[in-house]
Structure formats: structure tokens, C-alpha cells
Amino acid sequence: xxxxxxxxxxxxxxxxxxxxxxxxxxxxxxxxxxxxxxxxxxxxxxxxxxxxxxxxxxxxxxxxxxxxxxxxxxxxxxxxxxxxxxxxxxxxxxxxxxxxxxxxxxxxxxxxxxxxxxxxxxxxxxxxxxxxxxxxxxxxxxxxxxxxxxxxxxxxxxxxxxxxxxxxxxxxxxxxxxxxxxxxxxxxxxxxxxxxxxxxxxxxxxxxxxxxxxxxxxxxxxxxxxxxxxxxxxxxxxxxxxxxxxxxxxxxxxxxxxxxxxxxxxxxxxxxxxxxxxxxxxxxxxxxxxxxxxxxxxxxxxxxxxxxxxxxxxxxxxxxxxx
Amino acid sequence: xxxxxxxxxxxxxxxxxxxxxxxxxxxxxxxxxxxxxxxxxxxxxxxxxxxxxxxxxxxxxxxxxxxxxxxxxxxxxxxxxxxxxxxxxxxxxxxxxxxxxxxxxxxxxxxxxxxxxxxxxxxxxxxxxxxxxxxxxxxxxxxxxxxxxxxxxxxxxxxxxxxxxxxxxxxxxxxxxxxxxxxxxxxxxxxxxxxxxxxxxxxxxxxxxxxxxxxxxxxxxxxxxxxxxxxxxxxxxxxxxxxxxxxxxxxxxxxxxxxxxxxxxxxxxxxxxxxxxxxxxxxxxxxxxxxxxxxxxxxxxxxxxxxxxxxxxxxxxxxxxxx
Numbered sequence: 001x002x003x004x005x006x007x008x009x010x011x012x013x014x015x016x017x018x019x020x021x022x023x024x025x026x027x028x029x030x031x032x033x034x035x036x037x038x039x040x041x042x043x044x045x046x047x048x049x050x051x052x053x054x055x056x057x058x059x060x061x062x063x064x065x066x067x068x069x070x071x072x073x074x075x076x077x078x079x080x081x082x083x084x085x086x087x088x089x090x091x092x093x094x095x096x097x098x099x100x101x102x103x104x105x106x107x108x109x110x111x112x113x114x115x116x117x118x119x120x121x122x123x124x125x126x127x128x129x130x131x132x133x134x135x136x137x138x139x140x141x142x143x144x145x146x147x148x149x150x151x152x153x154x155x156x157x158x159x160x161x162x163x164x165x166x167x168x169x170x171x172x173x174x175x176x177x178x179x180x181x182x183x184x185x186x187x188x189x190x191x192x193x194x195x196x197x198x199x200x201x202x203x204x205x206x207x208x209x210x211x212x213x214x215x216x217x218x219x220x221x222x223x224x225x226x227x228x229x230x231x232x233x234x235x236x237x238x239x240x241x242x243x244x245x246x247x248x249x250x251x252x253x254x255x256x257x258x259x260x261x262x263x264x265x266x267x268x269x270x271x272x273x274x275x276x277x278x279x280x281x282x283x284x285x286x287x288x289x290x291x292x293x294x295x296x297x298x299x300x301x302x303x304x305x306x307x308x309x310x311x312x313x314x315x316x317x318x319x320x321x322x323x
Numbered sequence: 324x325x326x327x328x329x330x331x332x333x334x335x336x337x338x339x340x341x342x343x344x345x346x347x348x349x350x351x352x353x354x355x356x357x358x359x360x361x362x363x364x365x366x367x368x369x370x371x372x373x374x375x376x377x378x379x380x381x382x383x384x385x386x387x388x389x390x391x392x393x394x395x396x397x398x399x400x401x402x403x404x405x406x407x408x409x410x411x412x413x414x415x416x417x418x419x420x421x422x423x424x425x426x427x428x429x430x431x432x433x434x435x436x437x438x439x440x441x442x443x444x445x446x447x448x449x450x451x452x453x454x455x456x457x458x459x460x461x462x463x464x465x466x467x468x469x470x471x472x473x474x475x476x477x478x479x480x481x482x483x484x485x486x487x488x489x490x491x492x493x494x495x496x497x498x499x500x501x502x503x504x505x506x507x508x509x510x511x512x513x514x515x516x517x518x519x520x521x522x523x524x525x526x527x528x529x530x531x532x533x534x535x536x537x538x539x540x541x542x543x544x545x546x547x548x549x550x551x552x553x554x555x556x557x558x559x560x561x562x563x564x565x566x567x568x569x570x571x572x573x574x575x576x577x578x579x580x581x582x583x584x585x586x587x588x589x590x591x592x593x594x595x596x597x598x599x600x601x602x603x604x605x606x607x608x609x610x611x612x613x614x615x616x617x618x619x620x621x622x623x624x625x626x627x628x629x630x631x632x633x634x635x636x637x638x639x640x641x642x643x644x645x646x
Contacts, residue, residue: 004635021360022465025544027398027529028364028458030465034357037344040440041351042455044409046447075350086367086409086453117363124369126449130409132365135351142345142353206350221348 003121006095010102015115017081019136029117031082036136039078043069047127055170058097060184061129062104068208069133070108070188071258075206077143077193078135080112085131088124101129112190138197143262145221147203152263152289154226155272156234157189157281160211161247164254165239168246176238186258192283193260195275203263210253211286212299214261216312219297226263228287228310230303252301252310263289326444329418333425338438340404342459352440354405359459362401366392370450378493381420383507384452385427391531392456393431393511394581398529400466400516401458403435408454411447424452435513461520466585468544470526475586475612477549478595479557480512480604483534484570487577488562491569499561509581515606516583518598526586533576534609535622537584539635542620549586551610551633553626575624575633586612 007024015023022030045065047053053061066083073080085105089098102116109116117134166183169176188206196202203222205214211228219226230248239247264272269285276283292298299310330347338346345353368388370376376384389406396403408428412421425439432439440457489506492499511529519525526545528537534551542549553571562570587595592608599606615621622633 022467026465026467026469027395027527028362028401028456030360030362030399030460032360032462037353037355038361039351039353040407040455040457042407042409042441042443042453044411044443044445044453046411046445048448049446072350076353078351084363084365084455086365088367088369088411088449088451118365120365120367120453122367122369123372124449124451125371126411126447126451128411128447128449128451130365130367130443130453132363132407132455133351134363137353139355142349144345144349204350 016113017115023117039076039135041072042132044130058100059104062101063108063185065129066105066108067186067188069131071206073135074188074190074193075204078137080114080135082115082117082134084118086120088128143204145218148222148224148263148289150291153269154287156261157283158259159234159236161235161239161250161254163256164250189260205261207257207259210255212253212310215299224297225290225292226299228301232286234284339436340438346440362399362458364395365455367453381423382427385424386431386508388452389428389431390509390511392454394529396458397511397513397516398527401460403437403458405440405457408442411451466527468541471545471547471586471612473614476592477610479584480606481582482557482559484558484562484573484577486579487573512583528584530580530582533578535576535633538622547620548613548615549622551624555609557607
């Protein structure tokens with residue numbers, strides 16, 4: 001494969017973001033932003049670790065890699081603007097497969113009028129894709145983990161455990177289009193997060209590692225305790241039907257659902273529900289925030305009438321309780 | 324290795340850039356820049372391709388990876404501000420080795436008061452490091468490849484071929500500290516590029532792929548021809564002594580010297596020389612710019628009284644001429 005001709009084949013013909021000054025054609029990209037704050041994150045996925053080329057189409061590999069990054073922007077309340085793609089390409093990947101990876105990214109990015117403004121393509125033995133995203137957020141409206149306060153409602157968008165269940169469907173060749181789609185082409189909650197911009201204070205994390213981990217991050221950063229009622233956690237009925245022995249674990253720590261976990265004042269909660277409804281997105285109260293009982297904020301889970309501490313790494317205490 | 328404790332160990336204690344609003348502790352970093360333009364680039368290096376763990380210290384792997392990125396900022400005339408590091412870690416890398424990689428980056432970045440504001444650490448079979456850099460440049464002062472004009476002086480900083488020769492020293496166990504240092508810990512020409520900010524028009528490219536390639540990029544982007552006089556290309560005496568059969572090739576296309584190749588008006592050239600002298604950096608006129616003779620800009624090399632076309636991919640025509 002000729003690197004130059006490949007780069008030419010994926011290079012955009014034109015750019016859409018008015019803040020962009022120089023795109024792909026120089027040593028670096030240049031943009032200007034004098035009214036909003038700039039939000040940026042990077043996320044890397046490796047074949048055999050984060051997905052398997054054996055079971056995931058190149059199109060979905062690209063789509064999902066960008067979705068994971070956009071989910072980080074959503075968790076900051078930011079509007080997507082640009083992305084750069086760094087890709088390690090083994091010799092057995094055909095140019096057409098690589099173009100599919102970029103087509104998957106474009107198909108998601110186009111919906112937000114994002115521009116691809118740079119990247120790097122290098123050879124290697126193991127396929128890896130690293131995406132850097134850039135977004136804009138109204139000044140002082142970035143959504144931090146530190147923003148939770150005692151008395152807040154704890155909420156989550158969509159349903160949890162779908163992505164992990166979708167992976168199992170792929171691996172076990174179970175034909176459930178919904179779950180497989182949720183795994184391969186997750187929907188970052190960009191629009192919903194943008195709709196929350198009218199609120200002064202919202203804490204947000206995206207559910208990349210499961211709510212046990214994401215909840216702990218909010219609890220620690222805000223020095224508050226989070227209390228989750230297990231029975232209120234939203235999940236899709238098919239995961240309970242297909243995986244009765246595993247779905248409870250996946251709901252808590254399956255991860256990669258790329259939903260949003262957040263907290264907001266009780267007073268503003270009805271308005272959050274209304275905004276979600278307007279977007280046809282489900283949003284569910286799964287608990288509340290209280291002052292931290294110990295020196296650092298923790299997460300507690302109530303299930304079958306028992307309350308246990310939920311560990312960041314997974315959910316050890318509860319697991320013991322449930323056996 | 325515990326990912327959380329490793330990330331804690333490399334996380335900066337404090338940040339230096341006043342434009343930074345949120346660093347590593349959330350889903351994404353946030354910064355604000357309302358007076359200058361923002362410049363960003365990404366560069367990836369893979370073990371076994373861009374370096375070998377067998378022959379390069381982890382400290383140098385980190386140093387060199389960031390240097391390659393800073394060189395892109397230099398080529399845009401930008402002042403470094405931030406970087407994010409995405410790293411694929413095989414299981415046989417010890418935590419201490421990884422910390423050395425980060426120490427190498429910090430040691431270079433600290434000199435420019437850069438902040439590490441994000442990243443990703445993932446598992447994989449093949450070590451790879453992908454760095455995204457962010458810099459600032461005065462509005463409308465970014466240095467593009469498109470800026471060359473007929474009549475310009477073509478110049479290059481430092482000496483060429485050193486990095487390729489340094490790699491050969493490492494591989495052949497030849498003890499030449501200067502060349503090995505030039506390969507392992509190259510110096511991006513940030514300060515020199517910043518010193519050029521008083522000029523309205525400068526074309527700049529950094530020499531990552533050799534001047535044959537970088538020159539072609541300027542020629543194509545500016546639709547001009549570049550004329551290089553081989554005898555004027557600066558090189559370090561030791562590469563001719565150590566590698567008499569190879570150094571001529573390396574000067575043209577060895578790459579990774581991370582010097583700057585640029586063009587500027589003849590009138591302003593003496594001032595460029597003076598600025599370089601003040602920094603104790605050598606800068607050499609190696610040719611000139613003329614109108615393009617064909618439909619796209621090309622590079623011509625004059626050597627031993629003969630002028631040949633220098634190809635982007637290497638220097639085919641000249642090679643034939645020299646045999």
C-alpha cells in the first residue's frame with residue numbers, strides 16, 4: 001500500500017467548521033476559538049483487546065472508536081468540532097478495509113459536522129487506532145465530576161449492560177440485532193448533554209467502564225457519597241432473557257455503553273426528564289447524592305434490601321452479598 | 324501493573340499553562356485561548372518500526388516521541404503548550420521502564436513549560452506511543468508550506484543526516500556520542516521558529532522525512548520549483564568519515580533530523596542568519612525558489628555540475644546520475 005495515495009483517499013475534500021484555519025495539508029492543523037472553551041481527549045483501541053477484527057467489521061471499528069471519544073465530549077457538555085486519527089496498520093490489512101474504518105468514523109462524525117484535521121498512519125504488527133477529539137463548550141459550562149452536591153438526583157441515560165451483552169451475542173453467535181448494534185455502533189449522548197447547557201450545575205461522566213467505576217469517580221471528585229438503588233437501574237429486557245446469570249454484573253460494570261451518568265439538583269430534575277423526552281431518550285433516576293460519610297466519597301448499592309459498598313474496580317462487596 | 328496507580332504516578336502535581344482550565348482529572352481536558360490561534364498535531368511511534376526497545380533507552384523513546392511532535396509545532400511557528408500521550412503497553416514492560424518513557428517526555432516538555440493534560444494507557448502486544456501536541460501561534464502567523472515565492476532563499480537549520488547516521492552507530496555499536504544523541508534526543512527548533520515571528524512571510528517544514536520529501540511538499544503546496552545545490556547542504560564531518568558510502572543519501576533522505584527547511588525573501592535572509600546566530604544555531608542557504616516550470620512544483624538538485632530532478636519518495640533521478 002502506498003501511504004501517500006492512501007492518505008489522499010481518506011483526506012476530506014472540504015471542511016465544515018468555520019473555526020478551522022488549516023486542515024490536513026501542513027505539519028499541523030490550526031484553528032481559532034475566541035468565544036468558547038476548547039475540550040480535548042484521546043482514546044485508543046487495540047485489535048484483540050478492545051475489539052476483534054475477526055468479529056467486528058472495519059466500518060464498526062472506526063465508528064466505535066470515534067463514538068468512544070465523542071462520548072468523552074458529551075460527558076463534558078461539549079459540541080464536537082474536529083478529530084485526528086492515528087492508526088497502526090499491519091501488513092495484512094487491505095487498503096479497502098482501512099477505508100471502511102475511516103468511512104465508519106466519517107459516518108458518525110458527519111452527523112455532528114466534524115472535520116478530520118490530521119493524523120498519522122504507521123506500520124506495525126498490531127492494529128491500533130488512536131483518536132484525538134476536539135470540541136467546544138460555552139465558557140464555564142464544561143461538566144465536571146467535581147460538581148455533584150448532597151441532595152442531588154443521580155441519573156443515567158439509556159440502558160446499561162447492552163454493550164457487554166452485544167459482545168457476548170457476537171462471540172456466541174446469538175442473533176440479537178439491537179444488542180450487537182449497541183456494541184458495534186454505540187450512540188454518544190452529545191445532543192442530550194448539549195441540551196443541559198441551560199443548567200448552571202450538572203456533574204457528568206460517560207459510562208465507559210460501568211457505573212461502579214464512573215460513579216466512584218464522581219463520588220471521589222466531588223467528595224460525596226452516591227447511593228444507587230439496584231432495582232431502578234435501567235436495562236433492556238433481552239439481556240435478562242439471554243444472559244440471566246450475567247446481566248446483573250454487566251449492568252454495574254459491563255462498560256462501554258457510552259451512556260451518561262450524572263447528578264443534578266432535585267428541583268431541576270423534572271426539566272432534565274423533559275429535555276430527554278423531547279429527544280426520545282430515556283433518562284432514569286437511579287439514586288441520590290449525600291454527604292460523604294468517610295474521608296473520601298464512596299458509592300453504595302442497595303439490592304434485595306441490603307446496602308453494600310460498590311467498589312470502583314467492580315463490585316466486590318455486593319458480589320459477596322449476592323452469592 | 325495497576326493502571327490506576329500507574330496513572331497516578333505519572334500525573335503532574337500541578338500545571339503551568341495559564342490557559343488550562345481542566346487537566347487530567349476528568350473525561351477530557353479544557354483550555355481557553357482567545358488571543359492566539361491553536362495549533363495541533365499527532366505523531367505515533369511503534370517499537371520495531373520507529374525505534375527498537377533493544378537499542379533505545381525508555382527515556383529516549385519518550386524524549387524522541389515528544390521531540391518529533393514539537394518539531395511539527397516548530398514548523399508552524401507555534402509555541403508549545405500541552406501534550407496528551409496514548410500508549411499501548413505490552414505485558415513485558417515494567418512500570419519503571421514506562422515511568423522512564425514519561426520522564427523523557429517531561430524532561431523535554433518542561434523546558435517549554437508544557438503541561439501533560441490527558442492520555443490513554445491500554446494493553447497490547449506491541450509497544451506504541453502516540454502523542455498529540457497543542458501549541459499557540461500569533462494570529463495569521465502560522466507558517467505554511469504554501470508560503471514560498473519565486474526569488475526566495477531556501478534554507479535549512481543544523482546539519483542533515485545525523486539521525487540516520489546515529490541509528491547506524493547504535494546498530495553497528497560505533498561509539499559516536501554526538502550522532503547517537505542526535506538520533507535519540509533530537510532538538511526541535513522551537514525557539515528559532517518563534518524568533519521568525521517578526522517576518523510576515525516564511526514557509527517552513529520540519530525535516531522528518533528528509534529534505535527531498537519536505538522540499539517536495541513545499542514545492543507542491545506553493546506551486547514553485549526549489550533548486551538545491553548539493554555542495555551547500557550542511558552535514559557533520561563525522562558522518563562522512565564514518566559512512567563514506569552512505570552519508571550522501573542520508574543527507575537527502577535520511578530523515579528524522581527534525582531540523583527546519585524554509586524559504587524567505589532574499590531581503591530578509593540576513594536577518595534570519597542573525598537570529599540564528601544569536602541562538603548559536605547554524606542556518607544555511609542551500610538553494611533558491613523559482614517559478615514552477617511544469618504544472619506542479621518540483622525539486623531540482625545540482626551536484627557535480629549536473630542538475631537532476633529530486634523525487635519526493637527519495638531521489639531516484641539523482642541516484643541514477645551518481646552511479
